[in-house]
Amino acid sequence: MLFETAGSRFSPAAARDRTLCGSRGAGRDVSKLLRQYYDRRVSGPLPENLTLLLAQLVEAEAKHRQLLELTPHLKAFAISLCHSLDHADDLVQTTLLKAWSHRDDFVMGTNMKAWLFAILRNSFLSEIRKRKYEVEDQDGGFADCLSIPSAQLGHLMIMDLSKALDSLSKDQREVLILICAEGLSYDEVASRCGCAIGTIKSRLNRARAKLCGLMGVKGGHEFGPDQKEVSLARTPLG
Amino acid sequence: MNRTTAELVEPHLPSLRRFSYALSGEKGDANLAALLELLIASQGALRRDLAPRKAVFQLFIELWSAASAKEPLAQSKDAGVVETRIAAVGGRARQAFLLAALEDFSERDIAVVLRTEVEEVRRLLDIASSQIFEQIAAKILLLEEDALLTLDMERLVEEMGHKVAGAAANEWEAVILAKRAKPDLVLMDVSPGGENSAIEAAIEILDTLKVPIIVITEKPERVADSRLHPAFIMQKPFEPRDLEAMINQSLFFEMSASVRPGAASPALRRNSVRRARAQRQPQFCAAPRFSS
Numbered sequence: 001m002l003f004e005t006a007g008s009r010f011s012p013a014a015a016r017d018r019t020l021c022g023s024r025g026a027g028r029d030v031s032k033l034l035r036q037y038y039d040r041r042v043s044g045p046l047p048e049n050l051t052l053l054l055a056q057l058v059e060a061e062a063k064h065r066q067l068l069e070l071t072p073h074l075k076a077f078a079i080s081l082c083h084s085l086d087h088a089d090d091l092v093q094t095t096l097l098k099a100w101s102h103r104d105d106f107v108m109g110t111n112m113k114a115w116l117f118a119i120l121r122n123s124f125l126s127e128i129r130k131r132k133y134e135v136e137d138q139d140g141g142f143a144d145c146l147s148i149p150s151a152q153l154g155h156l157m158i159m160d161l162s163k164a165l166d167s168l169s170k171d172q173r174e175v176l177i178l179i180c181a182e183g184l185s186y187d188e189v190a191s192r193c194g195c196a197i198g199t200i201k202s203r204l205n206r207a208r209a210k211l212c213g214l215m216g217v218k219g220g221h222e223f224g225p226d227q228k229e230v231s232l233a234r235t236p237l238g
Numbered sequence: 239m240n241r242t243t244a245e246l247v248e249p250h251l252p253s254l255r256r257f258s259y260a261l262s263g264e265k266g267d268a269n270l271a272a273l274l275e276l277l278i279a280s281q282g283a284l285r286r287d288l289a290p291r292k293a294v295f296q297l298f299i300e301l302w303s304a305a306s307a308k309e310p311l312a313q314s315k316d317a318g319v320v321e322t323r324i325a326a327v328g329g330r331a332r333q334a335f336l337l338a339a340l341e342d343f344s345e346r347d348i349a350v351v352l353r354t355e356v357e358e359v360r361r362l363l364d365i366a367s368s369q370i371f372e373q374i375a376a377k378i379l380l381l382e383e384d385a386l387l388t389l390d391m392e393r394l395v396e397e398m399g400h401k402v403a404g405a406a407a408n409e410w411e412a413v414i415l416a417k418r419a420k421p422d423l424v425l426m427d428v429s430p431g432g433e434n435s436a437i438e439a440a441i442e443i444l445d446t447l448k449v450p451i452i453v454i455t456e457k458p459e460r461v462a463d464s465r466l467h468p469a470f471i472m473q474k475p476f477e478p479r480d481l482e483a484m485i486n487q488s489l490f491f492e493m494s495a496s497v498r499p500g501a502a503s504p505a506l507r508r509n510s511v512r513r514a515r516a517q518r519q520p521q522f523c524a525a526p527r528f529s530s
Contacts, residue, residue, distance in 0.1 A: 030483075033491060034340045035256070037320050042259045046251060047267060053274035054251070058244045060278050065242075163282045 059108055066112045067099065074116055081124050091127075094180055095120040100165075101177050130185070164211050172207035175200055243281040246290040247274075253341060254298060260324060260336050261302065263317070272305070273298050288350065295341070296351045299333055319492040327369045334359055335366035374489035377403035377419060381412050381426035381436050391425065398482045412439035416447055423488060424495075428455040437464045441497050450488035451495035454481070469493040 046054075074095060078088035098119050099106070106115055165173055171193075178189045179200075190197045251270070259266035276283055276297075285293040327335055330352070337343045337351060345363075349356045378400050380391050392402045403419040406412035416424070424443060426436050437460075440451050450469040453461050458471045470484045470493075487493070 030339055030487060031342050033487065034260075034320070037318070037491070038256045038260055038340065041318075042256050042266070046255070049271060050251070050255075050267065050274065053271055053278065054244060054248060057247075057274060057278050057281075058242070061242045061244060061281055064281065163280055166280055 060103075062108060063103055063106065063112075067096065067116075070113055070116055071096070073113060074120060077117055077120060078124075081121075091120060091124060094123050097177065097180060098123065098182070168207055168210055172203050172210065175203045176207045176211075179204060243277055243284050246284065247277065247294055250291055250294045254294060257295070257336060257341055258298070258302075260340055261332065263321065269298075269302055269305070273301055276301060292343075292347060292350050295337070295343075296353065299351060300353075303329075303333075320490075323370055323373055323490060326373055327366045331362045331365040331369065334362035335370075338363060370490065371399065371486075374486060376400045376422035376485075376489050378485070379403045379412070379416055379419060379421035379424045380405040381424060381439060382407060383427055383429045383436055391427070394478055394481065395425070395485075397478075398485065400485070406439070409435045409439040409442075412436070413442050416443040416449075420447065421449060423485060424449055424451045425485070426451065426453055428453055428457075428460055434460075434464065437461065437466050440466050440468070440495070444495060444497055448494060450493045452481075452484055452488060465498045466495070467498055468495045 045051075071092065074092050075088060078091040078095075079085065082088045082091060095116060099116055106112065165176075168176070174193070175189060178184050178192070179186070184192070186197050186200055190200050193200065254273075255266065255270055258270050262269055284297055288296065324332060324336070333352060334348055337348045338345070343351065345356050345359050348359045352359065352362075378395050380395070380402060382391060382405055392405060395402050400423075403421040404415040406415050415421075424440060426440055428436050440453075443449070444451070444466075451466070452470045452472060453466075453468045454472045454474060454476070455461060456474045458473050461468065461471055469488045472481055472484060
């Protein structure tokens with residue numbers, strides 16, 4: 001071997017054994033020489049673009065952390081609006097999904113709580129609007145949305161969600177976000193994406209199924225409202 | 239205390255930057271930028287179950303392998319000798335070599351970083367060794383004041399895989415052989431009682447041939463006091479393995495020997511004697527000099 005690494009034992013030179021390092025002590029010299037050599041070529045402070053990227057990483061993480069810290073507050077707010085735990089969970093998720101996909105819009109240092117509460121309130125209101133006007137949609141637009149039972153919410157970390165989202169195909173992710181986070185109807189999404197409603201529905205199903213698998217939710221039936229919730233959702237609010 | 243991804247990554251950026259340059263030349267910084275962008279999009283990509291340094295290198299290599307492992311090393315116009323040496327080593331073997339030789343990872347840690355077994359790491363290091371050795375295998379000229387020792391040196395050199403370009407017993411033979419054989423390295427023995435003829439021969443050889451010179455001697459101060467400034471000075475007794483390392487390093491880095499102008503000053507003599515006495519280890523030149 002042309003050299004020995006720090007962790008390998010010294011062994012007597014075999015006939016075809018080459019040495020760049022020699023015995024233990026001299027071995028460090030090669031590393032030192034190589035580092036000396038390369039440090040003359042790549043030295044000094046980090047170039048500006050890398051420093052910038054590092055700063056962006058710091059900011060992205062800070063936003064994550066804040067989102068996590070605010071989730072319980074969001075949940076409390078959602079419960080006060082919905083009066084139903086499951087419904088509140090759905091609402092919080094939709095809100096987190098929206099906030100996550102618009103995270104670049106949020107300026108660090110401004111009031112994230114207010115920003116999140118606004119998103120949640122708007123989601124809630126647009127839900128109500130949709131229920132009032134949803135006549136043709138036979139499947140129930142909101143009821144189809146991302147919905148994880150509250151038992152699973154304990155395991156739901158925003159990071160798992162973002163990682164899981166990343167692994168969806170571009171088409172699937174787009175459909176999921178447009179329908180569940182932006183609250184568009186199937187029609188609107190179909191025309192925006194330029195394909196049939198059936199395609200949109202099957203993409204949505206596949207996206208949900210994939211997310212199920214990735215986030216450890218057992219079966220498809222856990223990943224959606226039960227019959228009772230569906231009928232409740234259809235009831236227009238007084 | 240849960241550290242952020244940025245906190246885990248930042249301390250390793252300078253060495254990662256150096257590693258990236260060694261791995262992919264001019265594209266080094268671009269590849270590092272790609273890593274940071276990946277982390278911005280998905281901080282979960284950095285494993286928390288590994289020591290941070292290993293996790294960072296592992297992720298970087300994964301990214302690099304996916305993108306550019308098959309591409310040749312993008313070299314700048316002033317790429318030096320080491321870049322040329324490294325460029326001759328293929329993808330994964332190059333990664334293993336640099337992780338070991340440049341970044342000082344143990345074989346076990348390299349196995350973790352490359353997501354493989356230790357046996358595979360050894361195999362890759364062997365491949366890197368042969369590919370590098372192919373480039374540096376040398377014709378070596380021996381300058382020996384003692385004929386008996388010459389035979390020993392010839393055997394040693396050949397066992398290392400190099401060739402003996404010739405063995406000179408005196409100053410004139412040395413100069414003539416050097417001109418004729420144009421060796422890649424000169425290995426000379428300077429005996430304590432000698433008359434400096436070997437040293438003078440070496441100085442004359444350097445007049446016309448730019449070549450690393452390694453001196454083996456019992457009395458390093460004889461050389462330190464002379465006008466000759468070799469690539470390495472090796473004190474007897476020595477381990478053959480150490481000599482091999484010095485020879486291969488000189489060839490790998492294309493180290494130079496040179497001649498100091500004028501006669502050695504008294505102060506120089508005092509210091510070099512003191513230094514030689516203080517060391518019981520094989521004595522190497524304090525600062526090997528690169529020719530580029």
